[in-house]
Amino acid sequence: MAGAISVHTDSEASKRPRHITESPVVKWLLIGLALAFLGLVVALPLVSVFVEAFRKGAEVYVKALTEPDALSALKLTLLVAVIAVPLNTVFGLAAAWAVSKFSFKGKNFLITLIDLPFAVSPVIAGLVYVLLFGAQGFFGPWLDERGIQIVFALPGIVLATVFVTVPFIARELIPLMQAQGVQEEEAAASLGARGFAIFWRVTLPNIKWGLLYGIILCNARAMGEFGAVSVVSGHIRGQTNTLPLHVEILYNEYQFSASFAVASLLVMLAVATLMVKAIVQWKSSAH
Amino acid sequence: MKKTSVRFQTLFLYLVVMTLVLAACGSAKSGNNGGNSGGAAGTPSTTEGSTTAAPGTDAAAESNKPLPPVKLLNVSYDPTRELYVEFNQAFAAHWLKEKNQKVEIDQSHGGSGKQARTVIDGLKADVVTLALGYDIDAIVDAGLLGSDWQSQFERNSSPYTSTIVFLVRKGNPKGIKDWNDLLKDGVEVITPNPKTSGGARWNYLAAWGYALKQNNNDEEAAKQFVKDLFKHVPVLDTGARGSTTTFVERGLGDVLLAWENEAYLSINELGPDKFDIVYPSISILAEPPVAIVDKTVDANGTREVAEAYLQYLYSDEGQKIAGKNYYRPTDEAIAAQFAEQFPSLELLTIDKDFGGWKEAQTKHFADDGIFDQIYTPGA
Amino acid sequence: MKGSRKIRVLPGFGLSLGFSIFYISLLVLIPLAAVFIKSFDLTWAQFWSTVSNPRVVASYRISFSTAFWAGAINAVFGLLVAWVLVRYRFPGKGLIDSLVDIPFALPTAVAGIALTTIYAKNGWIGSLLDPLGIKVAYSQSGIIIALVFIGLPFVVRTVQPVLQDLEKEREEAAVMLGAYRLRTFIKVILPELLPALLTGFALSFARGIGEYGSVVFISGNMPLKTEIAPLLIMTKLEQFDYAGATAIAAVMLTISFILLLLINLLQWKMNRRTLSE
Numbered sequence: 001m002a003g004a005i006s007v008h009t010d011s012e013a014s015k016r017p018r019h020i021t022e023s024p025v026v027k028w029l030l031i032g033l034a035l036a037f038l039g040l041v042v043a044l045p046l047v048s049v050f051v052e053a054f055r056k057g058a059e060v061y062v063k064a065l066t067e068p069d070a071l072s073a074l075k076l077t078l079l080v081a082v083i084a085v086p087l088n089t090v091f092g093l094a095a096a097w098a099v100s101k102f103s104f105k106g107k108n109f110l111i112t113l114i115d116l117p118f119a120v121s122p123v124i125a126g127l128v129y130v131l132l133f134g135a136q137g138f139f140g141p142w143l144d145e146r147g148i149q150i151v152f153a154l155p156g157i158v159l160a161t162v163f164v165t166v167p168f169i170a171r172e173l174i175p176l177m178q179a180q181g182v183q184e185e186e187a188a189a190s191l192g193a194r195g196f197a198i199f200w201r202v203t204l205p206n207i208k209w210g211l212l213y214g215i216i217l218c219n220a221r222a223m224g225e226f227g228a229v230s231v232v233s234g235h236i237r238g239q240t241n242t243l244p245l246h247v248e249i250l251y252n253e254y255q256f257s258a259s260f261a262v263a264s265l266l267v268m269l270a271v272a273t274l275m276v277k278a279i280v281q282w283k284s285s286a287h
Numbered sequence: 288m289k290k291t292s293v294r295f296q297t298l299f300l301y302l303v304v305m306t307l308v309l310a311a312c313g314s315a316k317s318g319n320n321g322g323n324s325g326g327a328a329g330t331p332s333t334t335e336g337s338t339t340a341a342p343g344t345d346a347a348a349e350s351n352k353p354l355p356p357v358k359l360l361n362v363s364y365d366p367t368r369e370l371y372v373e374f375n376q377a378f379a380a381h382w383l384k385e386k387n388q389k390v391e392i393d394q395s396h397g398g399s400g401k402q403a404r405t406v407i408d409g410l411k412a413d414v415v416t417l418a419l420g421y422d423i424d425a426i427v428d429a430g431l432l433g434s435d436w437q438s439q440f441e442r443n444s445s446p447y448t449s450t451i452v453f454l455v456r457k458g459n460p461k462g463i464k465d466w467n468d469l470l471k472d473g474v475e476v477i478t479p480n481p482k483t484s485g486g487a488r489w490n491y492l493a494a495w496g497y498a499l500k501q502n503n504n505d506e507e508a509a510k511q512f513v514k515d516l517f518k519h520v521p522v523l524d525t526g527a528r529g530s531t532t533t534f535v536e537r538g539l540g541d542v543l544l545a546w547e548n549e550a551y552l553s554i555n556e557l558g559p560d561k562f563d564i565v566y567p568s569i570s571i572l573a574e575p576p577v578a579i580v581d582k583t584v585d586a587n588g589t590r591e592v593a594e595a596y597l598q599y600l601y602s603d604e605g606q607k608i609a610g611k612n613y614y615r616p617t618d619e620a621i622a623a624q625f626a627e628q629f630p631s632l633e634l635l636t637i638d639k640d641f642g643g644w645k646e647a648q649t650k651h652f653a654d655d656g657i658f659d660q661i662y663t664p665g666a
Numbered sequence: 667m668k669g670s671r672k673i674r675v676l677p678g679f680g681l682s683l684g685f686s687i688f689y690i691s692l693l694v695l696i697p698l699a700a701v702f703i704k705s706f707d708l709t710w711a712q713f714w715s716t717v718s719n720p721r722v723v724a725s726y727r728i729s730f731s732t733a734f735w736a737g738a739i740n741a742v743f744g745l746l747v748a749w750v751l752v753r754y755r756f757p758g759k760g761l762i763d764s765l766v767d768i769p770f771a772l773p774t775a776v777a778g779i780a781l782t783t784i785y786a787k788n789g790w791i792g793s794l795l796d797p798l799g800i801k802v803a804y805s806q807s808g809i810i811i812a813l814v815f816i817g818l819p820f821v822v823r824t825v826q827p828v829l830q831d832l833e834k835e836r837e838e839a840a841v842m843l844g845a846y847r848l849r850t851f852i853k854v855i856l857p858e859l860l861p862a863l864l865t866g867f868a869l870s871f872a873r874g875i876g877e878y879g880s881v882v883f884i885s886g887n888m889p890l891k892t893e894i895a896p897l898l899i900m901t902k903l904e905q906f907d908y909a910g911a912t913a914i915a916a917v918m919l920t921i922s923f924i925l926l927l928l929i930n931l932l933q934w935k936m937n938r939r940t941l942s943e
Contacts, residue, residue, distance in 0.1 A: 104683070119869075166690070
């Protein structure tokens with residue numbers, strides 16, 4: 001599964017001699033078709049989020065975002081992302097290093113395991129932690145005796161989020177590091193470089209864009225996860241509601257504008273991180 | 288060999304580190320939890336102190352210095368959000384005046400069954416205020432409260448009641464007056480799925496009760512009636528609020544089967560000029576029950592305040608707040624004040640007409656029950 | 667394992683692999699095993715009657731068929747989008763490129779609500795389609811649209827890098843041999859893209875089978891028609907039937923896992939073939 005969710009934006013491929021590209025008519029037709037599709041499927045829902053958010057005016061919009069419950073949901077969402085993303089970054093680096101720099105039996109199996117959370121229904125992702133740590137779960141009574149609360153509290157939300165976002169960074173790095181091979185690292189090793197130095201000096205500079213992109217996606221998904229978190233959250237207002245859950249609550253309270261306002265905040269968080277990535281990348285390529 | 292052991296050492300080291308990280312995470316959560324049930328860890332002595340103090344002699348001395356604030360968690364179902372926002376404020380003010388103690392009530396809302404499950408799975412609710420007795424019975428089965436909960440508070444532990452009504456588009460263009468009108472050609476009915484929504488079970492049972500009555504208690508005829516009814520349902524949302532949105536925002540359907548309070552709320556929130564409420568000839572008395580979760584209040588030492596909280600639902604003020612939020616007060620004097628808002632109609636009850644929730648649940652809503660048979664292929 | 671040890675010049679194999687396996691076991695494998703263990707609460711007969719119930723079978727069929735069509739649509743249009751983004755230059759390209767990632771970031775519930783708003787019969791597009799007798803929201807097409815939204819980035823982001831690295835020389839050769847553009851595409855480019863396209867399709871498909879948050883809003887949840895398998899899991903939970911819920915979940919998990927494993931093996935085989943060439 002080389003190349004899953006990977007992106008390189010060198011513009012080499014778009015500079016092509018005439019004879020191996022399409023006629024302008026076909027070209028613009030294809031562009032038009034692609035844009036129409038994206039517009040219909042992605043952009044329109046996005047626009048509708050903002051339209052609905054501002055339906056009752058900017059005042060309602062601002063109020064929805066500054067209300068205490070929304071702020072505590074924002075805080076929780078950021079906190080969860082701050083814990084989950086570094087964990088998955090470390091894992092992503094370790095897994096990519098093992099998978100791409102060495103050959104061993106069962107590699108496909110491991111890669112499939114890493115992919116699995118992509119394919120697991122969010123409902124199941126939440127349910128498994130309830131089965132494990134819920135009061136009726138396998139470890140429930142043991143935890144209960146010690147007064148440790150996992151599900152319906154921060155740890156459960158973090159676990160569910162980590163589960164859902166496990167593949168993002170690893171899957172971004174594996175094809176990239178596979179493509180780069182082991183020559184550079186081996187050369188460094190033969191020159192006597194130590195393990196961590198090899199990684200820091202040789203590997204990291206090569207993968208930094210992929211890594212950044214993976215982190216950004218992981219972060220966006222961590223902040224936006226709804227299904228799995230919904231199962232383990234407990235929905236206590238102002239305490240265990242993340243932003244996506246707060247969106248649902250407002251929606252269920254018929255505060256449609258406020259609900260979309262909070263949703264638009266999530267969109268903007270995602271877009272902002274993607275922008276940052278684009279800018280950093282553009283600046284570094286200008287050097 | 289030596290190399291392997293080194294590798295295993297590093298591996299082992301990592302396992303240890305990871306476990307420590309997770310453990311730290313674990314204690315962080317319990318610390319965090321301290322915030323939630325933080326009242327919990329801190330209060331047992333104090334609240335218990337006040338439990339003994341309250342009836343005792345030095346209650347007055349006690350009330351001079353403010354007691355440490357206490358927290359309650361009320362796990363409730365979807366349509367009660369507005370009711371409890373208002374009621375919690377009223378109770379907090381009442382409690383502060385009475386006991387000079389600050390009480391903060393956290394709310395959690397969702398589908399009634401889902402909420403019950405959350406409590407069973409470990410959400411530390413001090414009190415539950417759900418849609419069906421059946422859901423509280425499920426919590427009883429998990430051993431979190433005694434099976435006699437329904438006798439702990441007055442009137443079957445149901446401080447307010449409600450019923451199922453029809454919400455139709457303004458002017459009632461399809462002329463819907465009673466349950467049999469729902470089966471007319473071209474009428475689309477919106478109701479949530481009884482398998483996932485407590486409210487929808489009341490809808491279904493009200494229809495069933497009507498059909499039984501019309502057909503001299505012929506169950507086969509009633510079966511046919513609900514079967515035909517659900518042929519008129521184009522969308523089965525998972526919860527009551529989802530159905531309301533489908534009906535109101537998406538413009539789907541001619542009639543919404545809804546809680547009386549939801550119907551009023553939709554009219555007020557979403558457009559008084561767009562909808563009418565129709566009362567059918569017969570409906571069902573919905574008694575959303577309340578209960579104390581013994582296990583939590585004993586662990587948190589919050590029994591006294593939890594009891595007072597639920598008891599306050601029966602007070603004049605509590606009853607008035609219920610009425611204001613379109614729940615039918617059970618106190619006769621207060622109910623009389625709201626008589627105009629709540630027309631009287633013939634109401635079936637779960638216990639008398641359906642043999643209680645356990646029986647209704649197994650007969651109608653369990654897997655392969657009557658509701659499932661409606662949607663069995665070839666049936 | 668032993669045979670490959672000789673090339674292991676680089677450090678950190680044990681550490682990185684050990685940690686990876688530990689992490690994935692702790693967070694993915696053990697939790698998922700809990701599903702299977704819980705479903706053992708049922709006897710085999712109970713298990714079978716749960717997962718072979720006509721409603722459940724219908725929901726599997728709906729989940730798999732809608733996810734398949736969404737995957738197919740994404741394969742076609744995802745390829746188109748990737749093609750346009752890689753091969754052409756046009757204003758606003760960076761913005762469009764970022765747009766592709768939005769489905770990863772937008773909470774699924776928001777996506778579901780937004781799509782329903784647009785495609786319901788009083789929505790922007792739904793109101794245009796309604797006079798034509800086309801119903802999108804509250805039908806299987808609604809589910810497909812939601813799944814197309816959810817799965818699109820998987821295809822685009824899988825195909826994009828491969829398309830980027832495609833060597834010009836082959837296309838040049840084809841042109842020199844007098845092949846037309848379309849023929850070049852079908853004979854030269856498409857075969858190169860196929861593994862990536864297949865991977866993208868499979869990821870989109872796998873994601874679609876399990877999707878819940880966005881689908882429940884737009885599907886209408888009618889039994890036998892638009893009721894998806896994850897919803898039935900929720901339904902079972904609602905009745906406090908954990909074992910039944912995990913039975914349905916176990917079947918879905920197994921299918922997803924086999925699907926992913928097959929794709930990974932296929933990909934691995936294809937990579938080997940290209941390497942040996």
